[in-house]
Amino acid sequence: MEQYAAEDDPLATAREVGRRADSAPISAAGGAALRFLAAAIGARSVVEIGTGCGSSGIWLLRGMRPDAILTSVDIDPEYQELARDAYRRAGFAANRTRLIQGRALDVLPRLTDGAYDLVFADAVKTEYPDYLTEALRLLRPGGIAVFNNALDAAPLSDGPLSVPGPGTAAIREVGRLVREDDRLVPLLLPVGEGLLAAIREDASPGR
Numbered sequence: 001m002e003q004y005a006a007e008d009d010p011l012a013t014a015r016e017v018g019r020r021a022d023s024a025p026i027s028a029a030g031g032a033a034l035r036f037l038a039a040a041i042g043a044r045s046v047v048e049i050g051t052g053c054g055s056s057g058i059w060l061l062r063g064m065r066p067d068a069i070l071t072s073v074d075i076d077p078e079y080q081e082l083a084r085d086a087y088r089r090a091g092f093a094a095n096r097t098r099l100i101q102g103r104a105l106d107v108l109p110r111l112t113d114g115a116y117d118l119v120f121a122d123a124v125k126t127e128y129p130d131y132l133t134e135a136l137r138l139l140r141p142g143g144i145a146v147f148n149n150a151l152d153a154a155p156l157s158d159g160p161l162s163v164p165g166p167g168t169a170a171i172r173e174v175g176r177l178v179r180e181d182d183r184l185v186p187l188l189l190p191v192g193e194g195l196l197a198a199i200r201e202d203a204s205p206g207r
């Protein structure tokens with residue numbers, strides 16, 4: 001499964017740059033799932049939380065419509081410069097991306113309510129429940145929130161390593177919040193690092 005999605009030169013280069021910079025680029029399988037989801041809903045407007053060195057952004061842009069804009073937030077301006085290079089190498093014009101430098105929880109409240117088709121979260125795990133709150137405000141009805149590293153919520157053994165850290169506890173919490181929210185259609189995809197996805201349902205009468 002992990003090898004099915006192949007990375008071409010721009011993606012392989014972005015991964016290598018990200019690996020050297022220690023920015024934990026998304027796996028090819030996870031990226032392919034992001035591309036699929038963006039394409040399935042014809043995404044025109046996407047928010048990414050955690051630009052890194054551009055790997056997930058390239059996957060998202062490849063699924064989005066040709067005129068779509070990726071808004072990507074990261075606290076680290078150097079990562080964002082590397083991401084800008086990665087998007088350019090992948091053939092995307094500069095006006096297809098809006099890179100905003102800052103803390104996610106400072107930047108997200110400034111973005112417009114209901115204006116986005118997809119929100120992808122891949123930054124601070126302990127902030128995932130807050131990202132969910134922001135995503136539900138940012139998404140249009142029918143839009144999708146996606147959280148990376150969802151499999152970190154599942155301990156692989158009963159040994160000492162299975163004691164949940166704060167990141168693990170937050171990922172479990174966001175999983176519970178998504179599952180128990182009647183406004184959301186949840187899906188846990190066991191690809192890559194694990195993607196927790198949720199469609200924000202249309203709340204119009206008659207549904």
Ligand SMILES: C[S@@+](CC[C@H](N)C(=O)[O-])C[C@H]1O[C@@H](n2cnc3c(N)ncnc32)[C@H](O)[C@@H]1O
Nearest residue numbers: 024025026050052055056074075076103104123
């Ligand atoms: C796992 S990496 C993102 C990888 C990227 N999505 C990719 O596939 O290449 C997490 C990113 O979150 C950023 N980050 C850390 N704390 C942050 C914060 N408070 N607000 C926004 N971004 C933050 C880091 O600088 C890092 O680039």
